[in-house]
Amino acid sequence: MGLFSFIKKAGAEIFGIGNADPDDAAEVAAEELRLEKAAVNRLKEIIKDFELKVEKLDIFIDGDVAMIxxxxxxQATKEKVVLIVGNSNGIAIVDDQMIVEHVAPIAQFHTVVSGDTLGEIAKGFYNDAMKYPIIFEANKPMLTHPDKIYPGQLLRIPVLD
Structure with a gap:
């Protein structure tokens, strides 16, 4: 459990574009609530599509903060859910309140910077660039190819056995 920080403008687009008149505060608030509910529904769909096992999943979004x-x-499932939510455009902080059924070592995390490759990241964490598939597998299904990472993305770096 804890707070995770993300880059708000990096990641997958889950929020729609609002049409509310910025001069009408009630209309703006209603539109923001509608977008937050739509984003929660979309995130739940994504988590379900990835076949991540989470019972009684609840996501609450307030502005750029998501509580799960x-x-x-x-542990891996929990971390993947946090990454799916946090690596969404518009989310800056994830408040992780999930409980883990089968406890395992907690992974480290790495925020991708320009020029990073999974090989370079593996070299930094494991002293072996050829262990990049471990990082790739740990971040599937969010990653679809080892070369498709982007600056600002947060990755799981699992503990080696």
């Missing part, structure tokens, strides 16, 4: 609760099957 539920029972994750294992």
């Amino acid at each position: 609760s539920g029972l994750a099957y294992d």
Whole structure:
């Protein structure tokens, strides 16, 4: 459990574009609430599509902060859910309140910077660039190819056995 910081403008687009008149505060607030609810529904769909095992998943978004609760099957599942939510454009902080059913070592995290490759990241964490597939596998299904990472993206770096 804890707070995770993300780069608000990096990541997948989950919020729609609002049409509310900025001079009408009630209309702006209603539009913001509508967008937040739509974003929560989309995030839940993505988590379900990735077949991540989380019971009683609840996501609450308030501005650029997302709070997640539920029972994750294992530590890796929990971390992937946090990354899916946090690596969404518009989210700056994830308040992770999930409980883990099967406890395992907690992974480290790395924020991708311009010029990073999974090989360079593996070299930094594991002293072996050829261990990049471990990082790639740990971030599937969010990553679809080892070369498709972007600055600002937060990656799981699992503990080696």
